[in-house]
């Protein structure tokens with residue numbers, strides 16, 4: 001095993017924001033060894049081939065992981081541990097949103113009120129979602145976005161902790177993370193009408209804080225990012241690509257008021273890549289690092305103070321830990 005060069009693992013690294021982060025990391029950190037942790041072998045191989053074209057000497061590998069399936073996460077951990085003795089950056093980026101429609105009534109009602117900036121920044125109240133339960137009897141958005149990643153981090157702990165080099169855990173959270181959609185009495189957000197994605201991203205923010213409390217003294221730092229609104233398969237699942245292309249000029253105008261209207265993945269990945277170039281000890285665990293792009297097209301990172309509570313974070317951590325133990329017993333003993 002080559003221990004000298006840096007290693008980055010990216011979940012959902014084959015498409016959208018994850019793929020752009022992969023490309024930019026290879027440029028920013030020459031010699032970096034990259035692991036694309038993806039659920040689909042063909043799509044992962046296509047991404048690897050594209051990255052290898054622009055970075056012919058880069059060392060890139062693929063690990064198959066479906067974060068909505070805990071058995072698959074355990075298998076991926078075994079593979080990652082065989083490949084790497086230390087991880088410098090782990091991007092917890094894979095994510096889904098199960099949208100079935102947009103509430104256009106709410107959109108028109110809010111457009112000419114003072115709440116319009118909040119609506120365009122967060123999407124709060126605009127999206128209709130549907131729930132799905134996985135074959136392991138877990139809520140799918142919660143598992144894909146949060147619990148699968150929790151298990152990944154927990155099982156990889158020995159590879160993240162290294163006496164001399166720090167490790168950065170970098171989550172792709174969202175402005176859509178809203179406290180009013182989250183409850184410690186129902187962390188999976190089961191049997192609720194909507195708010196599944198929002199609850200999962202709020203959990204992400206809490207979990208990141210809880211991880212810092214547990215792991216900072218071992219050289220592991222966790223931070224949350226927000227890519228803003230970016231055109232990817234996720235947004236094409238909300239509205240068709242022709243619609244987004246049509247309203248591109250509106251995005252430029254909206255940027256005067258809403259600098260998170262990033263549109264492309266390069267703009268959206270700014271905060272995620274910027275974090276990899278910072279001393280992790282100097283970063284604020286109570287901040288969300290947001291990718292901004294102004295009207296003139298200038299990219300920069302904005303820090304938003306997180307409105308979350310350490311006690312909630314610890315309670316969420318404990319519940320995730322208890323849930324994980326059940327799967328550990330089932331699959332690992």
Ligand SMILES: NC(=O)C1=CN([C@@H]2O[C@H](COP(=O)(O)OP(=O)(O)OC[C@H]3O[C@@H](n4cnc5c(N)ncnc54)[C@H](OP(=O)(O)O)[C@@H]3O)[C@@H](O)[C@H]2O)C=CC1
Pocket residue numbers: 011012013014015016017018037038039040043065066067068069093094095096144172173174175226227228229230231232233234235
């Ligand atoms: N686009 C946006 O405006 C915003 C996105 N985000 C977040 O950014 C992250 C990346 O999303 P984005 O790039 O937009 O969307 P994409 O759909 O383009 O990318 C999502 C990535 O996650 C992977 N993925 C989805 N489900 C699983 C799973 N069960 N196991 C493993 N990988 C999985 C996808 O794989 P596959 O290609 O096989 O489907 C894909 O690689 C998400 O966490 C999302 O919530 C946050 C704020 C705004």
Ligand SMILES: CC(C)=CCC[C@@H](C)[C@H]1CC[C@H]2C3=C(CC[C@]12C)[C@@]1(C)CCC(=O)C[C@@H]1CC3
Pocket residue numbers: 097102107119120121122123124126127173174175176228229238239247250
């Ligand atoms: C004229 C115009 C831009 C119409 C689009 C209205 C809505 C469909 C979007 C307005 C704000 C968007 C938004 C998201 C999805 C699409 C909107 C609701 C997200 C929720 C997508 C996923 C995220 O993580 C955050 C985004 C916030 C903004």
